[in-house]
Amino acid sequence: MSVKITVPATSANxxxxxxxxxxxVSLYSEFTFERADELQISGCSEKYRNENNLVYxxxxxALAHWGEEPFPIKLHIDAAIPVSRGLGSSSTxxxxxxxxxxxxxxxxxxxxxxxxxxxxMEGHPDNVAPAIMGSLVCSFTPQGELPNCIRYNVNxxxxxxxxxxxxxxxxxxxxxIVPQEVPLSTAVWQMGRISGLTRGLESGDVRLIxxxxxxxxxxxxxxxxxxxxxxxREVCLNGGAATLWIxxxxxxxxxxTDDGLVAESLRARLQSMHPDFQVHVLECDTQGVRIQLA
Amino acid sequence: MSVKITVPATSANxxxxxxxxxxxVSLYSEFTFERADELQISGCSEKYRNENNLVYxxxxxALAHWGEEPFPIKLHIDAAIPVSRGLGSSSTxxxxxxxxxxxxxxxxxxxxxxxxxxxxMEGHPDNVAPAIMGSLVCSFTPQGELPNCIRYNVNxxxxxxxxxxxxxxxxxxxxxIVPQEVPLSTAVWQMGRISGLTRGLESGDVRLIxxxxxxxxxxxxxxxxxxxxxxxREVCLNGGAATLWIxxxxxxxxxxTDDGLVAESLRARLQSMHPDFQVHVLECDTQGVRIQLA
Numbered sequence: 001m002s003v004k005i006t007v008p009a010t011s012a013n014x015x016x017x018x019x020x021x022x023x024x025v026s027l028y029s030e031f032t033f034e035r036a037d038e039l040q041i042s043g044c045s046e047k048y049r050n051e052n053n054l055v056y057x058x059x060x061x062a063l064a065h066w067g068e069e070p071f072p073i074k075l076h077i078d079a080a081i082p083v084s085r086g087l088g089s090s091s092t093x094x095x096x097x098x099x100x101x102x103x104x105x106x107x108x109x110x111x112x113x114x115x116x117x118x119x120x121m122e123g124h125p126d127n128v129a130p131a132i133m134g135s136l137v138c139s140f141t142p143q144g145e146l147p148n149c150i151r152y153n154v155n156x157x158x159x160x161x162x163x164x165x166x167x168x169x170x171x172x173x174x175x176x177i178v179p180q181e182v183p184l185s186t187a188v189w190q191m192g193r194i195s196g197l198t199r200g201l202e203s204g205d206v207r208l209i210x211x212x213x214x215x216x217x218x219x220x221x222x223x224x225x226x227x228x229x230x231x232x233r234e235v236c237l238n239g240g241a242a243t244l245w246i247x248x249x250x251x252x253x254x255x256x257t258d259d260g261l262v263a264e265s266l267r268a269r270l271q272s273m274h275p276d277f278q279v280h281v282l283e284c285d286t287q288g289v290r291i292q293l294a
Numbered sequence: 295m296s297v298k299i300t301v302p303a304t305s306a307n308x309x310x311x312x313x314x315x316x317x318x319v320s321l322y323s324e325f326t327f328e329r330a331d332e333l334q335i336s337g338c339s340e341k342y343r344n345e346n347n348l349v350y351x352x353x354x355x356a357l358a359h360w361g362e363e364p365f366p367i368k369l370h371i372d373a374a375i376p377v378s379r380g381l382g383s384s385s386t387x388x389x390x391x392x393x394x395x396x397x398x399x400x401x402x403x404x405x406x407x408x409x410x411x412x413x414x415m416e417g418h419p420d421n422v423a424p425a426i427m428g429s430l431v432c433s434f435t436p437q438g439e440l441p442n443c444i445r446y447n448v449n450x451x452x453x454x455x456x457x458x459x460x461x462x463x464x465x466x467x468x469x470x471i472v473p474q475e476v477p478l479s480t481a482v483w484q485m486g487r488i489s490g491l492t493r494g495l496e497s498g499d500v501r502l503i504x505x506x507x508x509x510x511x512x513x514x515x516x517x518x519x520x521x522x523x524x525x526x527r528e529v530c531l532n533g534g535a536a537t538l539w540i541x542x543x544x545x546x547x548x549x550x551t552d553d554g555l556v557a558e559s560l561r562a563r564l565q566s567m568h569p570d571f572q573v574h575v576l577e578c579d580t581q582g583v584r585i586q587l588a
Contacts, residue, residue: 196432
């Protein structure tokens with residue numbers, strides 16, 4: 001028996017929601033697991049074809065979590081989600097490892113348990129929660145407890161023009177550049193806009209999305225780390241997009257529109273300007289990780 | 295023709311939502327307006343029976359906003375909402391003046407216009423928005439623009455045990471005591487919990503309400519200004535309430551439960567402990583300001 005685990009890309013922060021919002025989008029990596037006599041990994045570069053592979057490590061940790069002995073597998077990776085671009089690729093590995101381990105051992109693992117194990121591995125739920133649950137998730141974690149994940153439906157008219165430059169932004173550098181103290185007025189500014197952005201994405205009200213998506217915590221600093229930020233933002237906003245945010249800590253930029261023609265035209269325009277970028281028109285993924293037996 | 299304007303009390307902040315959340319509750323003040331030959335005000339203390347009366351000033355400002363000349367009225371006030379206790383009593387005056395002016399001049403004023411005029415008068419929408427729209431409102435105001443008000447339904451099972459001490463907390467003092475700089479981690483803490491509290495109040499999930507309602511911005515400081523805070527909190531939480539927050543800047547405290555018997559028992563207990571307090575069991579008001587012709 002082999003099992004294919006499909007995990008969506010995720011965009012964390014969404015501008016205003018630093019370290020609490022994340023959304024699953026329709027770009028997927030696939031991971032095929034089957035029991036084998038020895039560990040075999042294919043579909044990734046040579047250096048990841050061993051026990052340090054993130055997917056395999058997560059697989060082993062999940063087994064250990066359930067008190068099960070590790071066993072060798074044949075793992076094939078078909079990853080459409082680019083690495084280190086702010087689209088949650090490492091979270092897809094974590095989630096795939098957990099769900100692969102569950103499937104191969106016949107264990108029933110629901111969303112809450114999967115999120116709890118994945119959060120323990122990742123240290124925060126921002127990407128793994130939407131990767132598992134699908135849709136838009138806002139999370140918060142009481143001291144010493146499991147995360148609370150609030151899931152929002154996202155209006156199906158919305159399109160996310162996703163611009164992936166060929167360069168990375170180091171998460172560590174992106175974290176360092178964000179001021180560790182903020183004025184009280186900034187905290188209040190962000191709080192009200194969390195409500196505005198989640199409601200705007202639910203209802204598809206692009207005017208509300210644009211009004212709410214005006215971050216003071218991280219975007220004013222992190223935009224400096226992405227050389228093409230200003231140009232891409234200008235093209236998208238002049239072209240009719242409601243807003244644009246940095247996905248995770250970048251370098252991916254994501255523009256929002258409720259007009260599919262605007263989205264496709266922006267993709268064509270940006271792709272012709274930057275042939276070395278990946279430009280996708282994505283939707284919100286509503287399902288999250290899925291499991292197929294073969 | 296006379297017109298009666300009924301305005302609900304409002305609880306701002308709700309613990310976690312400093313300067314952005316507000317909820318209308320089922321405690322009402324009534325204001326009856328009719329045209330007269332000279333200004334006559336009744337139902338309030340002598341010193342407010344003149345042109346400086348808050349309701350009449352709002353009435354005049356609303357007329358001026360529409361380019362109408364002021365005219366004398368007979369105004370009767372029947373205010374069940376106590377003054378300066380954090381239940382939005384001054385906002386009820388503002389809202390009543392606007393809606394009284396609209397009704398007596400036959401003007402159709404919708405929620406958006408009423409909120410916009412009232413916010414201009416009050417300086418912020420925190421109390422006037424829920425007083426006008428009813429229910430739970432989270433608001434944010436883009437630079438130089440009108441407020442965006444996100445309205446949430448509140449689960450009808452929820453009861454709000456409202457404890458009103460006989461003393462005031464000065465809003466100015468309550469503002470001064472709140473630190474004007476916060477750690478980034480505190481801003482993120484609050485942001486995720488806005489999502490948790492609004493969803494908890496919508497769904498009636500008291501476990502989620504309790505988890506989310508853990509403020510780091512104002513309650514740790516403002517509780518010091520309310521001598522009975524600790525005792526009332528302990529009685530409410532030991533008695534089965536999910537959480538307790540300071541209403542506005544106090545002195546009113548509001549405990550939340552989804553169990554009507556717990557609510558009534560808490561009221562009895564607290565009222566017998568403090569015969570000089572007002573203790574009410576309130577529900578969320580879903581309608582907001584209402585207008586009746588007589």
